[in-house]
Amino acid sequence: MKYLLGQKKEMTQLYDQAGNLVSVTIVTAQPNRVARVKTQETDGYDGVRIAAGVAKKSSKPHAGFFQKLGMPAYRKLKEVRLNTRHGNRVFDHTAGAELGVEQFQVGDTVTVRGVTKGKGFQGVVKRHGFSGGPASHGHKDQERMPGSIGSTGPQEVFKGRKMPGHMGAVQVAIRGLEIMKVDSDKNMVYVKGGIPGARNSWVEIIQE
Numbered sequence: 001m002k003y004l005l006g007q008k009k010e011m012t013q014l015y016d017q018a019g020n021l022v023s024v025t026i027v028t029a030q031p032n033r034v035a036r037v038k039t040q041e042t043d044g045y046d047g048v049r050i051a052a053g054v055a056k057k058s059s060k061p062h063a064g065f066f067q068k069l070g071m072p073a074y075r076k077l078k079e080v081r082l083n084t085r086h087g088n089r090v091f092d093h094t095a096g097a098e099l100g101v102e103q104f105q106v107g108d109t110v111t112v113r114g115v116t117k118g119k120g121f122q123g124v125v126k127r128h129g130f131s132g133g134p135a136s137h138g139h140k141d142q143e144r145m146p147g148s149i150g151s152t153g154p155q156e157v158f159k160g161r162k163m164p165g166h167m168g169a170v171q172v173a174i175r176g177l178e179i180m181k182v183d184s185d186k187n188m189v190y191v192k193g194g195i196p197g198a199r200n201s202w203v204e205i206i207q208e
Contacts (some may be wrong), residue, residue, distance in 0.1 A: 046082035067124035118169035
């Protein structure tokens with residue numbers, strides 16, 4: 001398994017080998033450190049903790065945690081399970097090892113996981129794609145209403161009903177994305193297409 005924790009930057013365009021112009025997303029990733037490798041014997045499950053982004057300032061508890069591991073304080077710490085419902089991942093690195101962008105190659109197929117942009121409280125038209133009510137005469141202030149939510153018999157709102165509410169800010173994984181370019185000098189990875197998250201948000205690049 002190849003793994004990298006980086007920050008999403010802006011989108012741009014690149015030409016592929018066939019001469020087609022494709023949209024790509026730039027992910028910057030300073031070298032990650034393997035903070036700890038968990039095993040069945042010591043922790044009850046197989047996993048690995050990855051640290052990314054050396055912190056310029058940190059609290060005493062935060063710095064003390066990394067001091068016990070024998071490394072400087074990092075901004076981001078992420079744990080990845082190795083035994084999943086889809087199978088067991090193989091992780092070849094030990095604690096203290098560095099993971100950089102050079103582990104990926106052009107043409108690799110990866111999964112990018114991140115938290116989508118938060119959009120706050122939204123109505124049914126934007127949140128669920130409802131068409132709304134007619135905009136003709138006699139329908140004042142009804143253009144974006146959800147309409148009836150069902151019979152009055154049960155006297156309750158059934159769970160799972162599509163209604164207004166909080167939208168965005170959920171973890172999403174996009175599979176089957178392609179690595180278009182790797183810039184080791186600038187610690188950048190160019191991923192084909194769009195990926196979840198706002199600018200400077202943390203994303204995970206995983207190759208099983």
